[in-house]
Amino acid sequence: MEAFLRGTKRKKSPEAAGASSDVEAEEPTEVKIAILASLYPALEQEVLLDVLIAHQGSVDEASAALRAPPTPRKSSGTIGYQRSLRQFASSTAPGAPVHKKSKSKKGVTLHLYDPENVAEHTPCTIIHNFLPPELANELLRELLQEAETFEKSTFKLFDNVVSSPHTSSFFVESYDEIQRQKTDYHYNGARLTDVRRITPQLVAVKPLVQAAVNREITNRIATRYPGGRKLQFQSPETWVPNSAFVNCYNGPQESVGWHCDQLTYLGPRAVIGSVSLGVAREFRVRRVLPKDDGDKGPDNGDAEGQVSIHLPHNSLLVMHAEMQEEWKHSVSPALSIDPHPVSGNKRINITYRDYRANMHPRFTPRCTCDVPCVLRVVQRKKENFGKYFWMCHASNIPEKKGCAFFQWAEFDDDGNPIFKTAHPKSDNKR
Ligand SMILES: O=C(O)CCC(=O)C(=O)O
Numbered sequence: 166m167e168a169f170l171r172g173t174k175r176k177k178s179p180e181a182a183g184a185s186s187d188v189e190a191e192e193p194t195e196v197k198i199a200i201l202a203s204l205y206p207a208l209e210q211e212v213l214l215d216v217l218i219a220h221q222g223s224v225d226e227a228s229a230a231l232r233a234p235p236t237p238r239k240s241s242g243t244i245g246y247q248r249s250l251r252q253f254a255s256s257t258a259p260g261a262p263v264h265k266k267s268k269s270k271k272g273v274t275l276h277l278y279d280p281e282n283v284a285e286h287t288p289c290t291i292i293h294n295f296l297p298p299e300l301a302n303e304l305l306r307e308l309l310q311e312a313e314t315f316e317k318s319t320f321k322l323f324d325n326v327v328s329s330p331h332t333s334s335f336f337v338e339s340y341d342e343i344q345r346q347k348t349d350y351h352y353n354g355a356r357l358t359d360v361r362r363i364t365p366q367l368v369a370v371k372p373l374v375q376a377a378v379n380r381e382i383t384n385r386i387a388t389r390y391p392g393g394r395k396l397q398f399q400s401p402e403t404w405v406p407n408s409a410f411v412n413c414y415n416g417p418q419e420s421v422g423w424h425c426d427q428l429t430y431l432g433p434r435a436v437i438g439s440v441s442l443g444v445a446r447e448f449r450v451r452r453v454l455p456k457d458d459g460d461k462g463p464d465n466g467d468a469e470g471q472v473s474i475h476l477p478h479n480s481l482l483v484m485h486a487e488m489q490e491e492w493k494h495s496v497s498p499a500l501s502i503d504p505h506p507v508s509g510n511k512r513i514n515i516t517y518r519d520y521r522a523n524m525h526p527r528f529t530p531r532c533t534c535d536v537p538c539v540l541r542v543v544q545r546k547k548e549n550f551g552k553y554f555w556m557c558h559a560s561n562i563p564e565k566k567g568c569a570f571f572q573w574a575e576f577d578d579d580g581n582p583i584f585k586t587a588h589p590k591s592d593n594k595r
């Protein structure tokens with residue numbers, strides 16, 4: 166999970182027309198919520214999110230409003246209601262448009278349980294009872310043991326120490342790769358310290374995840390994408406997971422705020438396979454709606470409402486190629502949970518990822534701080550919507566300020582990066 170360690174305001178780059186305000190608006194909600202939560206610990210995250218949205222994402226203004234004497238207000242959507250979408254279901258012809266009018270509404274959370282509804286109304290597909298039951302339990306037991314030593318990520322932001330509301334660790338395939346992760350890769354401007362070797366059960370499950378995800382991708386393309394063809398910038402190659410973030414949510418309050426997963430090492434139109442074990446929790450998604458240049462109105466964050474996908478023990482959720490660029494996702498705090506016979510109050514989540522050889526930091530642009538850049542996409546502004554860009558993320562390192570580096574990112578139709586200038590650290594070998 167990379168998405169929450171971002172923060173301080175950046176200097177705007179004059180080159181970043183159409184992307185610059187997106188960058189600011191794009192500062193992760195997670196961080197803003199974490200700051201507000203540390204200042205107002207008694208308030209639920211959803212209330213904080215509402216207030217933040219009502220103040221166009223400004224932490225200062227949201228905080229001022231929260232300090233003011235409370236006026237009675239309802240928090241929207243804390244308790245969702247179950248609603249079947251069967252009544253709306255229609256068989257989808259090959260090549261049907263990706264962007265269907267959402268069945269969800271502003272301020273309302275639709276709760277989806279049924280795989281057909283999930284495929285129809287979100288950028289995801291879900292497979293229930295994914296692994297043989299004993300394998301799922303073995304994997305859960307193994308990762309619960311690993312999770313004993315997982316830590317919350319903490320980071321300094323302004324004068325607050327903010328910590329992620331769950332624990333996690335990152336697993337790769339070899340000791341060499343652990344070393345490379347610790348020296349070459351950057352996450353939000355810093356290096357990972359807790360990188361582990363993939364465990365025996367993670368190894369055992371990997372080919373099953375790989376086969377299922379590739380099947381789901383093929384099916385998604387054939388049944389839902391225009392012309393039955395892959396999206397522009399989506400890789401035509403087989404999806405091969407070579408790393409996994411493992412998250413542990415201990416109890417109903419542990420969560421992860423709204424974010425999209427970082428594309429820096431995955432490339433555009435990334436697909437992610439996400440296995441859920443233990444306590445069932447809600448995975449929420451909402452579409453990011455771009456705004457016109459002159460539109461100074463409130464953030465569109467909740468304009469189409471949220472969709473809640475229920476993730477039971479032993480389910481595989483595939484986040485498809487349209488997910489990270491056009492949607493945000495979160496695991497919301499729960500009012501209550503049903504304890505699981507193996508894990509008690511804990512939920513384990515594994516996101517298997519395909520790190521692409523041609524997106525290795527030895528190839529990607531470096532900013533003037535000499536840190537490999539982060540890959541972002543314009544989401545909030547209609548101007549340049551969907552365009553990718555490289556920017557500095559050193560401002561997240563406590564002692565560094567970051568620079569105004571900005572460069573549009575180019576890819577061929579299959580999502581292979583086109584780097585204009587040879588990278589000084591590139592030896593073009595892999
Ligand atoms: O726990 C989950 O289901 C999602 C985790 C997630 O979004 C992430 O690791 O980026």
Ligand SMILES: [Fe+2]
Pocket residue numbers: 166168424425426494
């Ligand atoms: Fe994520």
